[in-house]
Amino acid sequence: MANLNIKSKKENSYDAIVIGSGISGGWAAKEFCEKGLNTLVLERGREVKHVKDYPTTNSMPWELEHRGGILESVKEENPVVSRCYAYKEDTKHFFVKDTEHPYVQEKPFDWIRGYQTGGKSLLWARQVQRWSDFDFEGPARDGFAVDWPIRYKDLAPWYSHVEKFIGVSGNKDGKPNLPDGEFLPPFELTAGEKYFKEFLRNNYPEREIVVARCAHITGNQEFYAKQGRTLCQNRTLCQRGCPFGGYFSSNSSTLPWAAKTGNLTMHHHAVVHSIIYDDAKGKATGVRVIDAQTKEMKEFYAEVIFVNASALNTNLILLNSTSSRFPNGLGNDSGVLGKYVAFHNYRAGISAEYDGLKEYTTEGRRPTSGYFPRFRNLHKQETNFLRGYAAGFSSGRSSYNDYSGIGDDLEKSMAKAPEYGPWRMGSHMMGETIPKEESQVSLDSELKDEWGIPQLKISMDYDDNDEAMIKDYLEQMSEMFEAAGFTNIRTRDDKRAPGLDIHEMGGARMGKEPKTSVLNKWNQVHACPNVYVTDGACMTSTSTQNPSLTYMAITARAVDHAVKTRGKS
Numbered sequence: 001m002a003n004l005n006i007k008s009k010k011e012n013s014y015d016a017i018v019i020g021s022g023i024s025g026g027w028a029a030k031e032f033c034e035k036g037l038n039t040l041v042l043e044r045g046r047e048v049k050h051v052k053d054y055p056t057t058n059s060m061p062w063e064l065e066h067r068g069g070i071l072e073s074v075k076e077e078n079p080v081v082s083r084c085y086a087y088k089e090d091t092k093h094f095f096v097k098d099t100e101h102p103y104v105q106e107k108p109f110d111w112i113r114g115y116q117t118g119g120k121s122l123l124w125a126r127q128v129q130r131w132s133d134f135d136f137e138g139p140a141r142d143g144f145a146v147d148w149p150i151r152y153k154d155l156a157p158w159y160s161h162v163e164k165f166i167g168v169s170g171n172k173d174g175k176p177n178l179p180d181g182e183f184l185p186p187f188e189l190t191a192g193e194k195y196f197k198e199f200l201r202n203n204y205p206e207r208e209i210v211v212a213r214c215a216h217i218t219g220n221q222e223f224y225a226k227q228g229r230t231l232c233q234n235r236t237l238c239q240r241g242c243p244f245g246g247y248f249s250s251n252s253s254t255l256p257w258a259a260k261t262g263n264l265t266m267h268h269h270a271v272v273h274s275i276i277y278d279d280a281k282g283k284a285t286g287v288r289v290i291d292a293q294t295k296e297m298k299e300f301y302a303e304v305i306f307v308n309a310s311a312l313n314t315n316l317i318l319l320n321s322t323s324s325r326f327p328n329g330l331g332n333d334s335g336v337l338g339k340y341v342a343f344h345n346y347r348a349g350i351s352a353e354y355d356g357l358k359e360y361t362t363e364g365r366r367p368t369s370g371y372f373p374r375f376r377n378l379h380k381q382e383t384n385f386l387r388g389y390a391a392g393f394s395s396g397r398s399s400y401n402d403y404s405g406i407g408d409d410l411e412k413s414m415a416k417a418p419e420y421g422p423w424r425m426g427s428h429m430m431g432e433t434i435p436k437e438e439s440q441v442s443l444d445s446e447l448k449d450e451w452g453i454p455q456l457k458i459s460m461d462y463d464d465n466d467e468a469m470i471k472d473y474l475e476q477m478s479e480m481f482e483a484a485g486f487t488n489i490r491t492r493d494d495k496r497a498p499g500l501d502i503h504e505m506g507g508a509r510m511g512k513e514p515k516t517s518v519l520n521k522w523n524q525v526h527a528c529p530n531v532y533v534t535d536g537a538c539m540t541s542t543s544t545q546n547p548s549l550t551y552m553a554i555t556a557r558a559v560d561h562a563v564k565t566r567g568k569s
Helices: 002-011 023-034 072-077 138-143 153-164 191-203 219-226 248-260 311-320 406-417 462-482 549-566
Strands: 015-021 041-042 263-267 270-278 283-291 297-307 339-342 347-356 370-372 391-398 419-431 438-448 455-461 487-493 505-507 527-533
Touching: 002 015, 015 283, 023 041, 023 248, 023 297, 023 549, 041 248, 041 297, 153 248, 153 549, 191 370, 191 391, 191 419, 191 462, 263 462, 270 297, 270 311, 283 527, 297 311, 297 549, 311 339, 311 438, 311 455, 311 505, 339 438, 339 455, 347 462, 391 462, 419 462, 462 487
Parallel strands: 015 041, 015 297, 041 263, 297 527
Antiparallel strands: 270 283, 283 297, 339 505, 347 419, 347 487, 370 391, 391 419, 438 455
16 A cells, blocks of 8 residues: 555656646646646636637627526525626636535625636636835835735836736826836827826826736737637626736637646635645645545645645635644734635725717727726825725717617618717725735634535624725815816715725735734745645735736746745755
8 A cells, every 4th residue: 555655646746736726726737837847737617718718708699598698597596606796697707606615704795706617717708907115115114914025126127027928008197106118009088087187187187097917819819829828809808707818817828838738737615625644744744635426535745735725715725724733724823814805995986977079989998997006105104094996997988879769761761870968987995905914814613514614704894094085085086087178077985895806815925023013024834834725815015906917926936936946845
């Protein structure tokens, strides 16, 4: 039997194991495989192949049984996921069903998940704004959370590395709070957005509308053809999976690129139970996996392990990885594992109309919008809340045709040019929440999932800082809208639970001191340096910008470090 175990261990051994195949996991796989390491990627969900497994990608509305709508009975069975903006008839097959993967809500939290090859990289909003030192230095300035162990200069070359590969459409705006990157041609602002941009320039010079940077190919076709991808077609059907590879996903880009090296092995239906820690060796040696279908337990081994299971699942895996050395979870000497989790505050929005610019209309589609970079509390503390908010901003004119009449009268009506309504302006808030010790996830002591793994218990909520930020956003946007001549201004606070932003971060945060953090500046677990965490769980604070680009840059940087220091620990 001993010889069989040795043989089994050899067959299941790799240079590197990556847990998760989403945005950061795909990047870890690509970087390891390119550098020559024999790499295993563990994906808990089913296999989804690029193009082949996008069943609705070319469906016309009339080919969908319910024209894209979700039945009330389905919503009742899935009260959490059905609240997600992207959950529709043409995309629901890429979302986790509530009943199949339960979790415990100590406070209301809408946990949106996608278990398949590529994870939520098939479903993301594709917004890729760089973070700046206003973000990385935030905790040091106001004393909430702990100081980031890195700054913008540490990530800048890795942002460029990632942007060149994934394809980022954007404009160089020269704003220190929104650093420029490696951009393909930008999408155009509408006439309404250009009007508001000029109005701000003349009346609020410290505030600006820019076109939001997005992970869509708008140029350099020859380079992206090497990935099997081509130009974005502006279909705005992205959540179905893009057959053109026009937007970045693990499925269309990093994973196929890794596979071409011959160094990639992927296991699907692989539910990670825990990371194996060897007390004698003083390091992690592998990963315990439960087959999602057979429930069989299996072990895989590697020199280095990257945990990229998506923020909350990464916390779950680390908390469940107990040993005599780490009785409270892998690397949890500080006791902060699972704590100081945060998210983005998307509760507030505003809409209005504008009666000018009637010589302009909007035609066609684009996969992005205008973007309002953060302007609050940048250079000094000027409000009664900490940090700040960014905002989306979009505008357009709707058209309608006259279909009245019968026979000849209907024919005449239909021959008329469409009529246009007023310009409609809209914005939504993207606020930074403050990581707090009481905002945490933990393992339930009694409830387990289908594979015998403890269910995750989530306890997060808004606080007074968030409420003050919402109030300020609505006041400031209302003031600017009114001054710009907009009418019928309507504000909203939808009171949504945390989670629908789908930007949960923290729990295994980076930091300078092992006593107050889980990871060091290279994303290594302080007390177990051959385990790296580079998804949302590693984040020390949340910024106001979308986080996925930062996850990818952090991952590429960490793999580079892992390979360069290989065999030295």
